[in-house]
Amino acid sequence: MTSEQGASAGAEDLVKTYGSGDTEVHALRGVTLSFRSGEFTAIMGPSGSGKSTLMHCLAGLDVATSGHVHIGDTDLTGLSDKKMTLLRRDRIGFVFQSFNLVPTLTAAENITLPSDIAGRKVDKDWYDTVISRLGIGDRLDHLPSELSGGQQQRVACARALVGRPAIIFGDEPTGNLDSRSSGEVLSILRAATDEFGQTVVIVTHDPRAASYADRVVFLADGKIVRELPRPTADDVFEVMKNLDDVPADDSGSDDGATSDVTVGAELGKHESGSVAPESGVGRHAADAGSGADSTQAG
Numbered sequence: 001m002t003s004e005q006g007a008s009a010g011a012e013d014l015v016k017t018y019g020s021g022d023t024e025v026h027a028l029r030g031v032t033l034s035f036r037s038g039e040f041t042a043i044m045g046p047s048g049s050g051k052s053t054l055m056h057c058l059a060g061l062d063v064a065t066s067g068h069v070h071i072g073d074t075d076l077t078g079l080s081d082k083k084m085t086l087l088r089r090d091r092i093g094f095v096f097q098s099f100n101l102v103p104t105l106t107a108a109e110n111i112t113l114p115s116d117i118a119g120r121k122v123d124k125d126w127y128d129t130v131i132s133r134l135g136i137g138d139r140l141d142h143l144p145s146e147l148s149g150g151q152q153q154r155v156a157c158a159r160a161l162v163g164r165p166a167i168i169f170g171d172e173p174t175g176n177l178d179s180r181s182s183g184e185v186l187s188i189l190r191a192a193t194d195e196f197g198q199t200v201v202i203v204t205h206d207p208r209a210a211s212y213a214d215r216v217v218f219l220a221d222g223k224i225v226r227e228l229p230r231p232t233a234d235d236v237f238e239v240m241k242n243l244d245d246v247p248a249d250d251s252g253s254d255d256g257a258t259s260d261v262t263v264g265a266e267l268g269k270h271e272s273g274s275v276a277p278e279s280g281v282g283r284h285a286a287d288a289g290s291g292a293d294s295t296q297a298g
């Protein structure tokens, strides 16, 4: 089974400026980026580099100052609020750091909530496949408060996957999880791309989390400064360290998407200091360890 065939998303020369005059902040300075169908991308960068702004603009949660965003063949520019709401509901899946489950609904009700709101019938076979893969079959009648953080995030992943969106955005999806639960959730997102052809984009501060992705896109000062294909946690850690080592360079006139240029940026402490690089984690470990992951997750 695959998600929407040929679905992709992207941004073209995306600019986002907050405020004006003295309080003007250039959060995005011309970002061009595309996401291939079935690809898992991690977005990283120093604190304040524009990661959340980029994700919010890509996901139709915020509107860019200029430039274009497309989800599949829909250009988000100029969409009415109503059409944007429908696009988010029907074509985009979300996994948030804080899980964002409705506390009064069971896990099963949370998972089908977007479809229920849309008045769409849930594909039972697909639902069963997702539940089984995520290993939450025995938790479906529980309220979120009766689930561990890792289980809640698996429910959130199921909710995102069941609607077969064009793309799933994860905003620090493992930020509130211990390393074991993080590994499980990342393996699920990895499997969603490998097994289901799902397109996934996450923002993370964690090199280990980024190592599960097909590529890492590094932002600094509102621009793409580097891309790393098939990253290991060590690779990611090194790039971040180099970003940290080069003096800041506020070249606001940059024309946007560059993949090989490293510009200076100051990494937030939590990014450079919190995660020790680990060899053998991430994509390769996920590939090799999918049996163990699926034992845990389904």
Ligand SMILES: Nc1ncnc2c1ncn2[C@@H]1O[C@H](COP(=O)(O)OP(=O)(O)OP(=O)(O)O)[C@@H](O)[C@H]1O
Pocket (backbone or CB within 6 Å): 018, 019, 025, 026, 027, 045, 046, 047, 048, 049, 050, 051, 052, 053, 054
């Ligand atoms: N609503 C807003 N009003 C004004 N400035 C904002 C707003 N949201 C973000 N910014 C600014 O835009 C820049 C980019 O912020 P953003 O949150 O996208 O960065 P980030 O890379 O996600 O940071 P972090 O890793 O700390 O979450 C920052 O300078 C931030 O202060």
